[in-house]
Amino acid sequence: MQDILRPESKVGIHGWGTYVPRYRLPMNEILRMWGWPPGQEKGLGMKEKAVAGLDEDSVTMGWEAALNAIKRAKVNPGKIGAVFFGTESKPYAVKPSATIIAEALGITPETMASDLEFACRAASEGLRSTIGLVASNMIEYGLVIGSDTAQSSPGDVLEFTASSGAVAYIIGSRKGSVAYFEGSYTYVTDTPDFWRRALAPYPKHGEGFTGEPAYFHHIEMSVKGLLEELGLRPSDFDYAVFHQPNGKFPLRVATRLGFPKEKVLPGLVTPEIGNTYNASALLGLARVLDTARPGERVLVAPFGSGAGSDAYSVVVTDVIEERKNLAPKFNDYLLRKKTIDYALYAKYRRLYISYY
């Protein structure tokens, strides 16, 4: 592979940040509300899901994750030259969310700033783009945010998993990074497994069609492509993090690719907080970084319906030890929880129609 097509090794992660809202909806509340058969949630590997509060949205959650990433990176916000916000639940149909966050964090005005859309994969596309921008010296640092308050029609099976959360990364040169990229690989096709039309409040999905031709095919192709290009095998990795639409798919795709369960569980967050869409796999990576040791290698493979997957190989450096405690960890947010019932969930998700 020519060097011009392999710029990743010049680039690394300088800071990572997570955010999970406080509220949790247990699965039995959904079972009770909609008359699902007992144990329905077990097929999805779910325990409970995180719910954004009434005053939260993808912007506020993304802001907090980005703030944590900046704290860890110890970077002057004015040096951030790009803000990419990946979401499929942006508060405005037209008006960038990225500029709100950039303004609130003191990154504006000399920066690129865009909202990206590719179902759950948009933030990952932002990550690949940022790697290119940093490697080419077009920018010194970039901020990539994945944040979603995922929509699901009440009563739809999607309601078991659609949740809220955010993750953010400060990307810069390999020098001084907490983890550097060895390579990345993208695989996309036109596959209608999940979509939401304009003005439609909730997405539609292709039931079982979301599995084989979408999730499994694209992740397997991106990971195999990456491994082949880098000459690596599953045994070369300490952790493997895949997109997490539920608690079962990541374990199944890992098995098919030759990664043992033990390498997947540390980054598997969906059983405890649900599918955070654009955060998902990148949130799993952040949880791994919270405890990773220098020299460890992580495989990360986000996926987005529509469909596409990216695979990255990330190697942790010595710098990580001094950065871990500069911001709250994923588990700090995980343990800060308050259980709510479906009635309050419906209020927080704005499912009631009020006339004042």
Add this chain to the structure above:
Amino acid sequence: MTVEDLSVPAHWRRRLTYYRLVAGRCKKCGRLHYPPAPACPYCGSKDLELIEINNKGKLETYTIIYSAPGKSRGRAPIIVGVVNIEGLRIVSELTDIEPEELKTGIDVEPVLRRMDEDTNKGIIRYAIKFRPVLVPKSEERG
């Protein structure tokens, strides 16, 4: 902080105060005031500078609004507190806390949240609220 029902341009002009907790500091008497004013409320000097005060504070007192009026009804109960940051008292909404969890003297920190929406124009007003400080609880290696 609390947000007035401002027009879109008026809210935009104050966005830094709402987003970042920017206070005014008087270069003559050295005292802080919030939100920033054209002149120091203590000595009248117009020789001021803006500084960010994104520090943790203590909840001095609070009130709970159960009978929220108009479009705010759906947000009830609304909790408003007085937060003391280095001697500066800020009136602000509190979030991520329930009425039964409130206690004066707790440590709070600023977070960006949705305050309300302009029902005519549809603009979303974001502003700083305060929540109980996130205490690290995870016992992890590293």
